[in-house]
Amino acid sequence: MEKRVEGTARYPFSDSASSSLNFELMYALAEYSHEPMALVGPDNSVLFVNQALCQLVGHTKEYLLQEGKKAVIDSTDPRWALAVQAREEVGFFKGEVTVIHKTGFKIPVEMSTRSFTATDGSSYVSVHVRDLRPEKEVQQILMKQRKDLEKALHDLQLVLDSTADLICTFTPQGYLLQINKACIARLGYAPEEMLGKHFREFLHPDDLAKTVAETDQVYKNNFTLNFKNRYLHKDGSVVHLSWSSSLFEEENKIYAIARDVTTEFAVEEKHRQNEAKMKALLQEGFDMICIIDQVGYYSFVSGSARQIVGYDPEDLLGYNAFDLIHPEDVLRVLKDLERVVAGPAVQTQPFRFKSKEGQWKWMETKGVNCFQNPAINGIIINSRDVTERVEDHFKLERSEKLYRSLFENNPDSIYSLDKEGYFTSVNAATVACSGYTEEQLLQMHFGELLPPGAEEEAVKEFRRALAGESVTSETTVLTATGVKLDLAITKVPVIVNEELLGIHGIAKDITQDKQQQQLLESTANRLNTILGSIRDAFFTLDKNWCFTYLNQEFEEAMQVKKQELYGKDIRKVYAAEEFGSFLAKFTRAITTRYPVHFEEFSQKLNKWLDVSAYPSEEGLTVFIRRIDERKKVEAELKKLSLVASKTVNSVYITDEEARIEWVNEGFTRITGYTIEEVKGLRPGDFLAGPATQPEAVSHIRQKLSYDEPFVQEVQNQNKYGEVYWSKLDVTPIIDEGSGGGKKFIVIETVITEQKKAEEERIKLTEELLRRNRHLEQFTYIVSHNLRSPVANILGLTSLLCSNQNNQENQEGLTMRLRQTAQNLDYIIRDLNEMLSLQAGILDNREKLNLPQLVEQALQVLPTESCDNINVQLNGIEEIGSTRSYVTSIISNLLTNAVKYRSPERPLSLTIKAELDQEKEMLCLSVQDNGLGINLEKEGKNLFGLYKRFHFHVSGRGLGLYLVKTQAEALGGYVEVESKLNEGSTFKVWIKNN
Template sequence: MNDNYKMNRGTEMPEPTASTLDFELMYALAEHSHEPMLLVQPDGTLLFVNSAICQLVGQSKEFLLREGRKGFMDSSDARWEVALKARREHGYFKGEVNLVHKSGMKIPVELGSRTFCASDGVQFVSVHVRDLRAEKDSQEYIEKQQQELKNTVRELQLVLDSTADLICTFSLDGYLLHVNQACQTILGYSASEMIGQHCTEYIHPEDVAKTADDAKEVVKHSSTLNFKNRYIHKDGSVVYFSWSSSLLKEEGKVYCIGRDITKEVLNDTKARENDYRLQSLLQEGHDMVCILDQEGTYTFVSGSVRHVLGFEPEELLGYKAFDFIHPDDITEILSDFEQVMAGVDLKTKPFRFKAKSGEWRWIETKGVNCFHHPAINGMIINSRDITDRLEAQGQLERSEKLYKALFENNPDSVYSLDKEGNFTSVNATTVACSGYSEEQLLQMNFVQMLHPDWVQETVADYEKTLAGESSTSETVILTAQGEKLNLAITKVPVVVGGELICVHGIAKDVTETKQQQRLLKNTARRLNSILESIKDAFFTLDKNWCFTYVNHKFESSLGVKSDELHGLDIRQVYSPEKFPKFYSKFKRAIDLQHPVHFEIFYDDLNKWLDVSAYPSEEGLSVFIKGISARKKVEAELKKLSLVASKTVNSVYITDEEARIEWVNDGFTRVTGYTLEEVIGRKPGDLLAGPETNPERVSMIRQKLVYDKPFVQEVQNRSKSGEIYWSKLDVTPIIDEVTGGRKKFIVIETDITTQKKADEERAKLTEELLRRNRHLEQFTYIVSHNLRSPVANILGLTSLLGTSDNKELQEGITGKLKQTAQNLDYIIRDLNEMLSLQAGVLEERERILLPEVVEQAIQFLPADSYEKVTVDLNGIQEIGSIRSYVSSIISNLLTNAVKYKSPDRPLVLGIKAELQEQDEMLCLSVSDNGLGINLEKEGKNLFGLYKRFHFHVSGRGLGLYLVKTQAEALGGYVTVESKLNEGSTFKVWLKNYK
């Protein structure tokens, strides 16, 4: 549109800006639109034509822009004057006119024009054109189909009314519900006289009983054939009938066809009636019947030739049929004639026959050789005029080809649906758009493709279409690949004979357009949310120093309203004489196109303000935040730093990111680091000792978030590598005014000596208790389990030396080996117990429970279970011995895998709960395995070397270890179990803070 406009206006376009970019986008949309468009001056000069209008009229853009309206306007169409007059007087017109194609063809279109003014006051006329050819062709085709259907229905009714048979409907109790017009002919009564009357009023009295019996047979067998009875004519004569009856149970009706066989019964008139009927058929029928001799000469012509060809029968007698056949068809007809002469009954292809009027009529003929019949002695020719049928068929084929071309080649999805919403036809675009094949679509209902959120609305809209209402609406579908598509669908009901037979739909993919709209809305919404979420007072000015935006913080801080300030010059609201520094800084930012930042005390608000101004091509963006609290804190910090610098303890100050800002001399003395070496670094990254792991450092940093003082013990490493323990007293200093910046004052006290004494005392106490608990069990194993295999070895060894029997010696050797293995198992178990005792010496720590559980699950064979459900109730850290907790969970899981049921896949459950004010942790492991008989085995369940299922290898040590380790951690173990259902082990542990 730019190029066209420049060519006609003769002006140079300005350099691209945001508005020109929008103009270019609008031009691209208009240029590539499928809808023909024009831009015209009021005097008729064309300023712009898009490709669609050029393609419609077959002319180039240059031609149309040069010739103007006369390049495509049909000058003979008087409606153009009406259109131009309406647009001049009212500024708007919409109606139908004709365009002229380059070839001279007239194109019916719907023309819409509207006058509008540009920003500079210049008037233009926008013109939109819609090609009506396809619509008119479709309308003509539909009207023709409707007319054909009406003709068919009328012909059917004519057949029913004209048939010689009596067609009627009875109720089950014998009352007449419907009768065709034949009743008048056969019985003398009109249909209105008979309907509603009982059949016995017309049946011969002697046939009433017989007719009642036949009615019972109809009910019993649903139909009867050739039932004969007599009826009384209105004039009192007897009429003989042969009936065929059929019962329709669902409607409770009996359908009957009665043939008048009176003439058959009356033998004396039968021949005459047959002759009469035959003669009527030959004279009045649509088919022409004639007889040809061996030369092809007419020897008989029926009277129906008058209706078919316009001849009187006498005008054809004695003439050869071949003289009336079109020269192009004569050869094939002669060949067919010879085949019939040879005895072949033949139906010819359609050929042309000259009527009396001189026009060629298309004839379809059937020939039968009857020379052997003395009464005929010729070839019977039965001919029918099919000219109208062939012309209608040709027209229908042309219409179908046109419709198919429009259907298949349409760039949009085009389809047809039946009343139930099932696809009956789809074009190639529909297949490509949906991702389904044509075969799949033709077996689908359109509801199956709808996005669940759009089903109700789209189905309701479709029901309106079924009611005969055309409409255009939008919906969302899911393709075969699961992708969402936004469609704009035009639905047109197809009604024939007052009945809706299908619905045509045209769907345009508007997904990209919708996405762009959503993107623009979301961008605008996000931008507004960002601006309103800024905690600082914020406003923007244009190049004329007028307010263009004010956020909520600025409104609340200064007690103003955004709508009151919008468009006002800031200098009129806030006097430059009262705020000289503000305006000097703002002017500097605009002049130099460089941001400025300054702090100033504002007397009216009695506050310190931090001001930042950022210039742009649109004007100036200004951020203002209150910093009075910060200024107060800075003053306090100056005082505090003076005090802290003189204290003996290590003191340092960090920012809200825990980065060191200041340290006193005590910090340098304890750690060996100077202020220059540590400033900007985090203490945890710099000083953390071996036992101050990343988890503990992370925990300390998490505590900093809560803005509350806390005390924490940590292990540090000085610059020289010396390890020492410190107690940290951390106090946050928070800017309560802005809720923003804060600092932390940390006073560090060296507690290395105290920590070592506490640790040694705790370890000694725990070691004494542990050894006392296990000494008795250890003694039992040594005195019983260990002595038994040693005694066996001594006895077997003595036997081995006193016998020379080789087989006995081999047997003794095998038993010695087995006994030695048992002894090895016992020694291993003793070693396991000694390891258990050593484990108590480990330091209790904060461990991540999810991590321990995950590691225990990973050690299980992947194919040993089907599912593991973990529910830790949000518990992350617990205080305990990591190795003990890991061993307990691993032993319980391994035990569940060993004793899983062979009848079902193993399902495991791990659950954790904190109880008794978080001082006790309950870990439970459940399974659906073999289970345990607790009534029988409960007292021995956690004993050493106790086993309850012997089909799986094991020594009965796992549950003993679980119980022992739980008690070592200040807890206990409980179990719930049922045979063949599963078990749940609950381990209660003390949660050390």
């Protein structure tokens, strides 16, 4: 201030005391301006410099005022002389000059000087300086960037002119704006021939539609990559181009780059043709070509596998071939594989290979070792299906063996005759039947075995056979012992290459058959009696739909006589308009050769009928049973089912394994699941709510094994995630229809409201208990803490009223009385705080701004305690709680931290907030580095009323009691972590809703 007064005295700028204040103000503005300033007097001495100028040149104000202009002027800069000359001539100057820093460094500045005359007639010069260094640096950077940009543009133009790719820009309408010189080489046009024209003028006509569609995609997605189309060269040839384009909306241009892919297209086209040929060869050939490794895993399979063994190539890739080879053939094929791995190509013997349909096909394979070829690196397997050839061979071999087996081992007599009727071959059965030896028969004529009188007929049949006709007849022959046998003989001519070689004969001994024929007739009579005794209506039809049999029940039910229906077509007996559905199902049974069973109501008979029809080679067998009584029972069950399905409660039926078989509409309405979604599932697997533990589900399933009804309450969760409580009435029943199996009928009643009422009742009980505990605490305070100061006051007042006290004693008694009254006031305040706490639980919850509450609590702390406070609210802005409680909790925790800080170190506080979304809980924590608490010793009394652990600090032991009580009132709890002389962390959890 003294310097400012001295300076003011030097400047005759005011001629009255009233302008002194204005000058002081202008002086202050100049002094503290960010712009360097100076004032030069009439004698060219420096009268004033501000702080900004001192900082610019590095000198003190006193030095500059003493040394003047020479301290800063660059004497080597000729522009200073021009500046002085200009100011003297026109009164002002503005231009660039150089000033000298204290270190000798030259600083470019823009200087503005102006001459003016003071009230006393003296001339002064004001000097304003602007540091040009930042501007110079920016200019240098801009200059360098400009040069770099010009070089980059020059390089880019060289690239555009020399690149082989077409680079161009289009308007959104498709007109060419720019194109590089590559258009000459690619399309034969000079750039000026193409600019301003539409791309369609150069596009192949066949590619117009797809190019327009791709252009639309550019407008939609702002870019396209590797789009291929064809353009026409100036000479008429076709050029294939691959385009990559981008739309720049701000420039309203499409930038595009096109690469000539004509050569690549030709190569790809030839490759595609070769690939198509190879693919056709591999897919349509008769051989399956594969590549396997040395242990048999497929790495390539041709498409012909689909026709040969039914597998798609991808079905076999990575699969081991030996897993599909018949177990009996695996060892032999493994040996062949070992030979191939050793080097030479190997042709395998046919082996069996399982097709995709599970059939065994005979395959003939040639394997070639190609491990030395990197492109193959395996064994090429060429396999052909030879199933038909192998099976033909087996058939031929089997036919020969079968013929010999049939001939030698046939139980019937088989023999051969030449054209004259002599035996040429006989089997063992013929020898055994005739009683002659094989040698004897081979020398005999067949007529020698005939009894007298039978030879003539036998010769006629022999001649018919020689004429090419197969003949079957019954004949009597005589054995070597003279026993007559009845034979059924079939004679077949043997013709080879249209030449008759002889006769084959098959003779079957029917002697016993003849004897049993009479038994069959008697058996048929008994069968008729049995069929007639069947209680169900019963009839049979032949292949022509004609009645062949019907029993008495059918006669009585249909009011007909069997004699009237035998041999008649059922379709003509019973009109289609009355029995059409019956006849349709009989037709299906006969057509499909599969039994049918159905229930049908006959309007004609006014009866419900249960019908079973069984097709056979002979025709159709039909059983009909009346089921009127059963249908009445089913109708009743249907009514009961309708009642169950429409009831409000959820009803479902499970099997013995607790898997759902049926649910009603109530189940779907409550759970959201349909019968199709839950059938076969266990309710506990998809309905159990968050509060239903797996142990509870297991307990319910254990109860199901007791075969006793029971009631169980569970928490469920429906299809949409909504939680509700249910009461399950479970009743086991025996299912007679499944042979005595067990089922469970479950009636589910929603009891969510009852559970809520029960929870409210529990909460109310807990609240009453809590209030009772506080009332007991309140009573304790009244009976102990309050009575003591009252008794003291009474005693002291009685002493004051005594005439024996002098003035000095009265003053002492008055001070003690004041102290006792103050203690009584503290106790009454505590009681008031407790009563407020009791009433506060009824406060309405509201949305609170947590950062604001924390800030308010911090503002009331002592200033010296706020040096190191870290607030970490983790982005939590708004919480739902009771304002008075949350404010009290935060305030008490912070006050305690300040009150019990350590004298050995500065107080450090951390206030943190965290959310547990799942439990809807908020954790407020206060961490300090204060005195700490010995939790092992004092932990049980930590939150007690009037409990204190550091007695060198004033306090009543009420704060932590209030924190714990308020936290519990907000549905939470308090956690403490503390170490003596290290600090404490109090975490208060409260409900956030």
